[in-house]
Amino acid sequence: MKFAIIGSGPAGSSAAYYLSKDGHEVVLIDPKGPNEKTCGGGVPSKSLGRFPEFYKDFIPAETLLEDMVFAFDGSDLCEISMPQGMGIFSRKNHDNHIFQKALKEGATYLQETFKDCERSEAGWIVKTNQQELFVDFILGADGAVSRVRNKLAKKLPREAYFKAIDYLVTHPNLPLHIGFDKKLNGYLWVFPRENNCSIGIVDFDDDQAQRMKFLDDYLARFNVPESEIVKKRSALIPSLRKQDLKEHEISGENWALVGDAAALAEPITGEGIYYAIYSSWLFADCLRKSEDYNKRWKSEFRLIVQEAHISRTSYKFLNRGFIKFFLKRSSLLRKMTGEHLAAFETGRTHRIKFFMSLPLIAVQALFSKSVKV
Ligand SMILES: Cc1cc2nc3c(=O)[nH]c(=O)nc-3n(C[C@H](O)[C@H](O)[C@H](O)COP(=O)(O)OP(=O)(O)OC[C@H]3O[C@@H](n4cnc5c(N)ncnc54)[C@H](O)[C@@H]3O)c2cc1C
Structure with missing residues (x-):
């Protein structure tokens, strides 16, 4: 089968890897390719161990952390050990590693933007900003605000997302921690990485200005000058609620969604890299076994999604x-x-x-x- 995969993040690239390995023809479409995304870059050890095909030749030991520090109101600290640790990676390096694996398996890459699609007699016509492609199957891996999902499935309401901001800072020596504060309805992270540091907030409230002010004040405590803040970015992370689950379909006739495009991210932490790869693996596995991806997703993810309402109250206690x-x-x-x-x-x-x-x-x-x- 010929696949157009829209998006070359961890979901799109891992899907391209699995499908190419299974002998399908794959075109990966993304205007940016691997880049330093708005993201903490934290990947728990469960993911690292579950997908050795991507991680066994990637993880430098020094980026594996065994302890996480929780900070309450910016100062009161508590150390939490994580079994087998957690990797904190630059997204550019991380995504590029999986992307290269996909290319090595035979996927081809088009640096173009998906604009639209329509059915043809045999499959799909995929329209990019540069050309039209004829394919059998469209796989949407184009992130949280997916154009493919908005075209082929139901648009998600804004309430079904965490709202996030992320500052990319060149300051290398900030202390790793996750922060809780009574002004937040989510949490804050400071994740130092090899060459930079990601500092951000995920929160359910919709007040962006308040979130940015909070982060600016927080950074001021570490004396980080404005010149060391390379980027200030905002983004959404899917956090499905029970009511979204009822009508949430992630596949149909010759199309499917994976990763954030399918709104699969952990509802308590918002981490989605694991689910991006897992959903691609699941999709490829369903294809191999002629199983219904939509049904299998629902049976495997229902419990995780049902946690969404708990996460929304648990932050009140934590903070x-x-x-x-x-x-x-x-x-x-x-x-x-x-x-x-x-x-x-x-x-x-x-x-x-x-x-x-x-x-x-x-x-x-x-x-x-x-x-x-
Ligand atoms: C602030 C923030 C912090 C986060 N921190 C973490 C963390 O520490 N750990 C963790 O596990 N998760 C984290 N996440 C979540 C994580 O970033 C996502 O769940 C993960 O990136 C999902 O992967 P994906 O491949 O589905 O989508 P993405 O990584 O978003 O990739 C989507 C790709 O689609 C491309 N694209 C978009 N539109 C088009 C189009 N029209 N045509 C072609 N291509 C298109 C984009 O360029 C992009 O490359 C964080 C998210 C945010 C916002």
Whole structure:
């Protein structure tokens, strides 16, 4: 089959890799190619271990972090160990690595912009800013505000997204941490990387000016001059709610969506690189086995998506510092949080385990000393 894959981020490039490997003809279309996207670049170890075809020859040991620091109101710190660590990568390097694998498997790349598509007798006519292509199948991997999805499926409401801002800073020595603050309805991250640092906020509230002011004030604490802020960017991250799930279709006759275009991102953290690759793997697997991708997605992702409403309330607790008391005193709570961050333990099982552990967490909180870093 001949595929047009729109978007060469982790979803598009990994899909191009799997489909080319399976003998399909693949054209990857993206005006930018791999670039330094608006993103923290954090990839949990679950993803690194799950996809050795992309990561086994990529991860430099020094970019694997074993501990994450939680900061409350900018100062009160608590260290969380993550089993097997988390990689924090430059998106340009990360995406380029997967992109090159796809090209090596035989995919071709067009540096063009997808504009529109219409059905032809045999398949699709894909219209870019430069030409028309005839293909059998369109795979939309064009990110959170996907033109392919808006054309072929239902547009997502704004409420089904996290709102995010991200500053790319050249300052190399900022302290790695995730920040919680009562002014936020989400969280803040400071992720130092090889050559730069990503500092940003994901939040459910729609007040962009307030978010930027908060980040400007936060950066001022680290004495980062304006000249070291290379870019200030805003973006959306899908965070499906239960009500979105009912009508959310990610495939149809000779088309499908993967990654952010399919709105697949973790609802509590907003991390989507793992789901971008996973959904592409799932799509290719369904194609091989002649299974219905839409059905399989729903059965595999339903529980994750149902967490969305929980994430929206959990930030209220986290940001009000209520949880800080318990995190700093309970080693069990720190362990479970680390497992969640490393994405080894998520979903209903993790939730049940968490609720069953509450009495022990409470006992530890009452009788243990507070940890400090
Ligand atoms: C501020 C922020 C921080 C984040 N931090 C993290 C993190 O630390 N860890 C994590 O796992 N996830 C993070 N995410 C989420 C992560 O960035 C996405 O989930 C991930 O990039 C999804 O991959 P994708 O391939 O589906 O889409 P993308 O990476 O967005 O790729 C889409 C591609 O489509 C191309 N495209 C768009 N329109 C067209 C068109 N019309 N024609 C052709 N090509 C087109 C774009 O150029 C782009 O290359 C963050 C997101 C944001 C906004």
